[in-house]
Amino acid sequence: MSSVLERARRIDQRFLVAAAILFAVLLPFFFDSGSPFMDDAVLALAYVVMALGLNVIVGFAGLLDLGYVAFFAIGAFTMGWLGSTFYSESNGGDGIHILVTGAASNLPGIHINFLLVLVAAVVFTTIAGVIIGLPTLRLRGDYIAIVTLAFGEIIGQVAANGDQIKIGPIWDATLGKLPLIPDLGSSATLTRGKLGISPVDKIDLPFMDPFTSLNSRPWYFVALGLVLLVLFVNVRLRDSRLGRAWLALREDEVAAISMGIPTVKTKLMAYGTGAALGGMSGAFLGSFLNTVNASQFEFLFSIFILAMVILGGLGSVWGVVIGAILLSYVNSWLIPDVLNGLPGQLGLDFDLTQVSFAIFGFILVIVMILRPEGLIPERSRKQEMHGIGAGDTAGAGTDVELGEAG
Amino acid sequence: MPVAFAIHDLSADGSLVRIGNNLKDGISNGAIWALVALGYTMVYGIVELINFAHGEVFMIGSFIAFAAFGWLGLDLTTAIPLLILGLALTLLISAIASGALNGMIEKVGYRPLRDAPKLAPLITAVGFSFILQNVGVLWLGGSQVSVPDLIGSQNLLFEVGGIDITNGDALSILTTIPLVLGLTLFIDRARMGKAMRATAQDPDAARLMGIDVDKTISATFLIGGVMAGAAGLIYALYQTTIWFHQGFEAGLIAFTAAVMGGIGNLRGAVVGGLIIGCIQQISDNRIGPEWTPVIVFAFLVLVMLVRPRGLLGEETRQAG
Numbered sequence: 001m002s003s004v005l006e007r008a009r010r011i012d013q014r015f016l017v018a019a020a021i022l023f024a025v026l027l028p029f030f031f032d033s034g035s036p037f038m039d040d041a042v043l044a045l046a047y048v049v050m051a052l053g054l055n056v057i058v059g060f061a062g063l064l065d066l067g068y069v070a071f072f073a074i075g076a077f078t079m080g081w082l083g084s085t086f087y088s089e090s091n092g093g094d095g096i097h098i099l100v101t102g103a104a105s106n107l108p109g110i111h112i113n114f115l116l117v118l119v120a121a122v123v124f125t126t127i128a129g130v131i132i133g134l135p136t137l138r139l140r141g142d143y144i145a146i147v148t149l150a151f152g153e154i155i156g157q158v159a160a161n162g163d164q165i166k167i168g169p170i171w172d173a174t175l176g177k178l179p180l181i182p183d184l185g186s187s188a189t190l191t192r193g194k195l196g197i198s199p200v201d202k203i204d205l206p207f208m209d210p211f212t213s214l215n216s217r218p219w220y221f222v223a224l225g226l227v228l229l230v231l232f233v234n235v236r237l238r239d240s241r242l243g244r245a246w247l248a249l250r251e252d253e254v255a256a257i258s259m260g261i262p263t264v265k266t267k268l269m270a271y272g273t274g275a276a277l278g279g280m281s282g283a284f285l286g287s288f289l290n291t292v293n294a295s296q297f298e299f300l301f302s303i304f305i306l307a308m309v310i311l312g313g314l315g316s317v318w319g320v321v322i323g324a325i326l327l328s329y330v331n332s333w334l335i336p337d338v339l340n341g342l343p344g345q346l347g348l349d350f351d352l353t354q355v356s357f358a359i360f361g362f363i364l365v366i367v368m369i370l371r372p373e374g375l376i377p378e379r380s381r382k383q384e385m386h387g388i389g390a391g392d393t394a395g396a397g398t399d400v401e402l403g404e405a406g
Numbered sequence: 407m408p409v410a411f412a413i414h415d416l417s418a419d420g421s422l423v424r425i426g427n428n429l430k431d432g433i434s435n436g437a438i439w440a441l442v443a444l445g446y447t448m449v450y451g452i453v454e455l456i457n458f459a460h461g462e463v464f465m466i467g468s469f470i471a472f473a474a475f476g477w478l479g480l481d482l483t484t485a486i487p488l489l490i491l492g493l494a495l496t497l498l499i500s501a502i503a504s505g506a507l508n509g510m511i512e513k514v515g516y517r518p519l520r521d522a523p524k525l526a527p528l529i530t531a532v533g534f535s536f537i538l539q540n541v542g543v544l545w546l547g548g549s550q551v552s553v554p555d556l557i558g559s560q561n562l563l564f565e566v567g568g569i570d571i572t573n574g575d576a577l578s579i580l581t582t583i584p585l586v587l588g589l590t591l592f593i594d595r596a597r598m599g600k601a602m603r604a605t606a607q608d609p610d611a612a613r614l615m616g617i618d619v620d621k622t623i624s625a626t627f628l629i630g631g632v633m634a635g636a637a638g639l640i641y642a643l644y645q646t647t648i649w650f651h652q653g654f655e656a657g658l659i660a661f662t663a664a665v666m667g668g669i670g671n672l673r674g675a676v677v678g679g680l681i682i683g684c685i686q687q688i689s690d691n692r693i694g695p696e697w698t699p700v701i702v703f704a705f706l707v708l709v710m711l712v713r714p715r716g717l718l719g720e721e722t723r724q725a726g
Contacts, residue, residue: 062525064525064528064529066532135707135710135711138714139710139714141524141525141528142454142455142456142524142525142528143665143710143714145456145525145528146456146658146661146665146706146710147706147707147710147711149658150658150703150704150706150707151703151707153658153699153703154699154700154703154704154707157696157697157699157700157703158700160696161696161697161700164696299654300536303532303536306529306532310529350544354540354543354544354548355540355543355544357536357539357540358536358537358539358540358541360533360536361532361533361534361535361536361537361539361540362533362537363533364529364530364532364533364536365514365515365530365533365534365537368515368519368522368526368527368529368530368533369514369515369518369519369530372519372522372526
């Protein structure tokens with residue numbers, strides 16, 4: 001009987017997923033390609049990719065990462081470095097052009113095809129994820145949150161002050177002599193500080209016209225493609241050996257270790273995967289927003305993405321998708337466009353946009369107290385959050401500590 | 407780091423005045439961080455929660471002190487005896503209000519989640535931190551607000567061997583010492599202090615011994631908030647500018663201080679606060695203030711990496 005129900009549920013779910021994807025593909029044809037709704041939709045999809053990435057770290061592996069903005073920053077900077085006029089002195093002022101067409105192919109600076117930038121962003125952020133993950137391996141849960149937060153802040157501060165870091169001379173002296181690696185020019189810096197790198201090259205795909213900022217439809221489809229790719233990765237990982245190892249570590253580290261799960265490798269895989277997904281979205285956003293700017297990389301952003309994961313349901317792939325779309329629209333449409341005047345109408349002297357982050361803070365508090373498993377909970381998480389076995393989990397942390405001390 | 411710069415100064419101009427002034431400023435600032443760190447370390451010691459909103463409680467403490475100056479009519483023309491009375495009253499107001507705020511956060515946000523997985527209350531703490539930051543934005547706006555320089559913070563009080571001790575330094579250090587001593591005495595001697603130590607060691611056993619654990623935890627948050635409120639007043643008088651974002655940075659700095667001193671360890675938190683204060687001042691003065699956050703955060707990571715148990719060792723149940 002139960003197996004029949006199970007099969008019915010699964011068919012039901014497949015139907016839902018197919019319907020959702022069909023809806024997402026057809027959606028842009030009902031809206032004007034330059035409309036604000038479409039711009040918001042592109043942003044929402046990019047945030048879905050971010051949230052699914054963070055979900056791997058926080059939801060699957062249970063490592064609370066409060067510095068996810070670091071991966072957004074590194075992904076976006078990869079796009080900025082490899083797809084703008086920022087390094088205009090590179091290659092003696094001629095620039096470097098790899099598989100780019102249109103206006104970018106005549107400009108100075110480094111211009112590399114978006115797909116290659118995407119690969120580079122994945123490589124860079126995976127490395128960053130592992131580097132950030134390494135120091136947290138020995139720490140307990142809440143200390144991990146603080147260390148990741150600190151890394152996020154460090155990256156943000158380096159981005160803001162990176163115009164003081166001259167990398168050109170060192171680069172030219174060490175790497176510039178190697179074949180295939182061009183010089184950057186002696187005045188090249190790490191970032192453009194608070195000014196930001198802008199404009200950034202638009203996405204340039206084979207067999208398609210170069211993208212423009214006026215027509216958001218192609219951006220939408222690229223973002224949707226990324227979402228589908230990341231969804232596939234998320235679902236496959238969740239149901240894989242690695243996914244079960246993450247779950248085991250999250251639920252009870254001691255038991256997981258005694259079952260032979262390699263903690264170091266498993267945790268670093270979570271950081272690396274989550275970081276790579278954030279980097280992909282970061283590179284996309286760098287191009288879409290047309291700027292890579294230090295003010296984008298603040299702690300608030302990490303919490304914004306975390307709120308999506310928490311609202312949707314930690315570890316629940318579909319929940320996180322819904323949470324990300326909801327909060328993205330709350331942030332880019334509901335608060336600024338619809339409800340912004342509400343406090344004024346109530347006789348209060350402020351705009352709702354001023355308190356948008358209090359709203360996200362409020363969501364975190366309310367969800368945690370009233371429905372800690374999120375809107376669409378993952379099944380095992382639901383049991384845990386409602387007290388079944390919660391005591392065991394709390395005890396496990398202490399045991400780990402004692403074990404390490406002894 | 408201080409030693410290296412001291413040697414550098416000696417070789418450069420044969421005097422220790424510059425590093426001395428750096429350290430003096432560091433200790434005055436560090437005293438404020440120490441007061442904030444006490445709240446972190448007490449709360450962590452007893453419920454094992456990083457009270458992420460603690461920095462914001464400190465910020466609200468500053469704001470309340472600023473408002474209290476207005477209510478009490480304290481300004482630059484107030485006569486000195488009245489000023490002292492007024493400041494004492496302000497200290498009382500901001501300390502009690504911050505204590506109450508911290509206690510309220512515990513009741514609403516953390517108590518319902520005491521049996522939930524550990525990450526749950528940490529997430530509500532982050533939520534409260536954002537809510538309070540926006541309260542700050544609505545209260546005094548999004549930029550720095552200058553506070554009347556009631557004590558003449560930068561005015562020279564006296565000079566020792568080329569090191570200028572200002573009114574601000576004296577205020578910071580002379581308010582912190584009695585507060586820390588009082589707190590240590592309270593924890594060591596008072597009945598409630600004993601209950602706190604017992605609950606920190608083993609809440610279940612404490613409950614069996616007839617200790618009201620909920621009340622004890624509430625008291626811990628209250629006292630932590632009181633210390634943050636006092637720190638808020640000192641910060642407002644010492645820095646003479648306040649803004650909504652001061653709590654975020656102060657929170658992270660103070661948390662680093664608490665970890666460095668060994669979380670759960672009161673004396674450690676004070677020592678940690680002073681050390682971080684000195685590191686900040688040296689970095690501000692020698693490297694550039696825009697790099698100070700990077701230095702502090704890198705130091706935080708380093709402490710966590712090398713000595714997660716802290717310099718003086720932790721006194722929580724996990725160590726015992």
